[in-house]
Amino acid sequence: MYGGDEVSAIVIDLGSHTCKAGYAGEDAPKAVFPSVVGSMDQIGAVDDLKSEKDSDSISEPRNDGRQTESDKEKSRRKLYVGSQALGYRRDYMEVVSPIKDGIVVDWDIVDNIWDHAFRERLLIDPKEHPMLLAEPSSNSAQQRERTAEIMFEKYKVPALFLAKNAVLTSFASGRATSLVVDSGGGSTTVAAVHDGYVLQKAVATSPVGGEFLTECMMKCLENRGIVLRPRYSFKKKEGRPGEFQTVELDFPNTTESYKLYSQRVIASDIKECVCRVPDTPYDESSYANIPMTPYELPDGQTIEIGADRFKIPDILFNPSIVQTIPGMERFAEYAPSIRGLPQMVFESINKCDVDIRRELFSSILLAGGTASMQQLKERLEKDLIEVAPQAARVKVLASGNATERRFSVWIGGSILASLGSFQQMWFSKMEYEEHGVSYVQRKCP
Numbered sequence: 454m455y456g457g458d459e460v461s462a463i464v465i466d467l468g469s470h471t472c473k474a475g476y477a478g479e480d481a482p483k484a485v486f487p488s489v490v491g492s493m494d495q496i497g498a499v500d501d502l503k504s505e506k507d508s509d510s511i512s513e514p515r516n517d518g519r520q521t522e523s524d525k526e527k528s529r530r531k532l533y534v535g536s537q538a539l540g541y542r543r544d545y546m547e548v549v550s551p552i553k554d555g556i557v558v559d560w561d562i563v564d565n566i567w568d569h570a571f572r573e574r575l576l577i578d579p580k581e582h583p584m585l586l587a588e589p590s591s592n593s594a595q596q597r598e599r600t601a602e603i604m605f606e607k608y609k610v611p612a613l614f615l616a617k618n619a620v621l622t623s624f625a626s627g628r629a630t631s632l633v634v635d636s637g638g639g640s641t642t643v644a645a646v647h648d649g650y651v652l653q654k655a656v657a658t659s660p661v662g663g664e665f666l667t668e669c670m671m672k673c674l675e676n677r678g679i680v681l682r683p684r685y686s687f688k689k690k691e692g693r694p695g696e697f698q699t700v701e702l703d704f705p706n707t708t709e710s711y712k713l714y715s716q717r718v719i720a721s722d723i724k725e726c727v728c729r730v731p732d733t734p735y736d737e738s739s740y741a742n743i744p745m746t747p748y749e750l751p752d753g754q755t756i757e758i759g760a761d762r763f764k765i766p767d768i769l770f771n772p773s774i775v776q777t778i779p780g781m782e783r784f785a786e787y788a789p790s791i792r793g794l795p796q797m798v799f800e801s802i803n804k805c806d807v808d809i810r811r812e813l814f815s816s817i818l819l820a821g822g823t824a825s826m827q828q829l830k831e832r833l834e835k836d837l838i839e840v841a842p843q844a845a846r847v848k849v850l851a852s853g854n855a856t857e858r859r860f861s862v863w864i865g866g867s868i869l870a871s872l873g874s875f876q877q878m879w880f881s882k883m884e885y886e887e888h889g890v891s892y893v894q895r896k897c898p
Contacts, residue, residue, distance in 0.1 A: 470638025477870035484574035491533035544706035621865030683715030
């Protein structure tokens with residue numbers, strides 16, 4: 454129906470941390486940018502012309518004539534989308550995320566993110582391309598219908614398909630049946646996929662994701678008195694050739710959320726550079742005199758990170774460690790109820806049919822940015838062998854390439870949308886006009 458080489462489909466994976474978009478059939482997404490946006494109320498915010506020139510995408514919410522009270526509120530705010538626009542510090546700019554616990558809470562922002570992806574990054578007209586969107590395995594019916602409605606009504610796309618994250622990861626590794634462990638920015642989800650369908654009863658989620666670990670890293674550094682100075686808060690001045698002095702800059706109108714966002718970017722980089730999963734469960738005494746690893750902060754000071762680089766990743770396996778990190782008390786009460794990765798995998802497999810359990814044990818796939826952490830695959834396999842039944846052959850599979858692990862959902866979508874046999878699966882604009890938006894539930898199982 455939409456096959457042929459002239460027009461390729463567009464694949465979009467909007468995660469809680471990053472949005473990935475690109476053409477089907479390619480091996481990596483063309484556009485990768487943060488899912489958070491800068492938001493500024495028009496009242497009281499004076500924009501200088503310089504900031505207009507520097508930002509790479511400023512989107513004004515467009516109106517279609519029907520203006521409600523909330524629309525009036527929204528049209529008063531200006532949204533800055535994309536890493537370049539976010540990297541530029543502005544007075545009174547708040548950093549907001551449209552996704553909470555994997556569910557979209559602000560459609561206006563999502564709309565602007567899609568718009569940025571199409572018009573600023575991929576430079577396409579959405580009217581001309583079918584769209585394949587990745588969605589969380591536990592997405593609700595209202596969310597799916599709202600997505601379809603915006604895509605057909607606002608962007609006038611010719612066809613649409615919504616595919617579950619876990620299914621796409623499974624396809625990316627060339628399997629129809631597998632257990633997908635997707636650890637992203639906002640959460641970790643374990644889902645069983647059988648013959649290309651997610652088994653809903655066996656989906657397990659946990660709030661421990663990359664952002665949670667980044668927060669733990671920030672608290673650990675704070676306890677040691679290390680201050681992460683955001684890049685905008687200083688400039689370097691050359692005194693003698695080759696010697697730089699740091700000059701503090703003061704911006705009293707920077708919002709707390711922007712300051713936190715800028716510090717998180719640094720903390721997240723520290724986590725990615727130095728952290729690795731310990732081979733055995735973490736305990737204070739055995740890691741007390743571990744050699745330190747140096748890391749240079751943007752302002753030039755070098756910090757040393759010791760046991761924390763093993764302790765923080767181990768939270769994925771044993772969430773109750775959070776209670777030992779000062780400053781993370783608000784999680785302390787429900788930390789015992791959060792399950793670690795091995796328990797989630799084991800519970801998820803046990804909720805499936807007896808006939809497919811063996812197959813699931815032997816094809817556990819790792820996906821998501823947090824899953825690219827060093828030693829995660831080896832440790833998960835080791836822990837699972839201890840709890841799995843004797844007959845099961847436990848095999849944890851992860852692409853050796855970190856980029857592939859990080860973008861596995863997108864890559865699966867890229868493979869799926871470019872298959873000839875997939876072309877009759879699209880939910881077309883004609884069907885949408887004929888059957889209405891609820892038909893999406895039938896077309897995209």
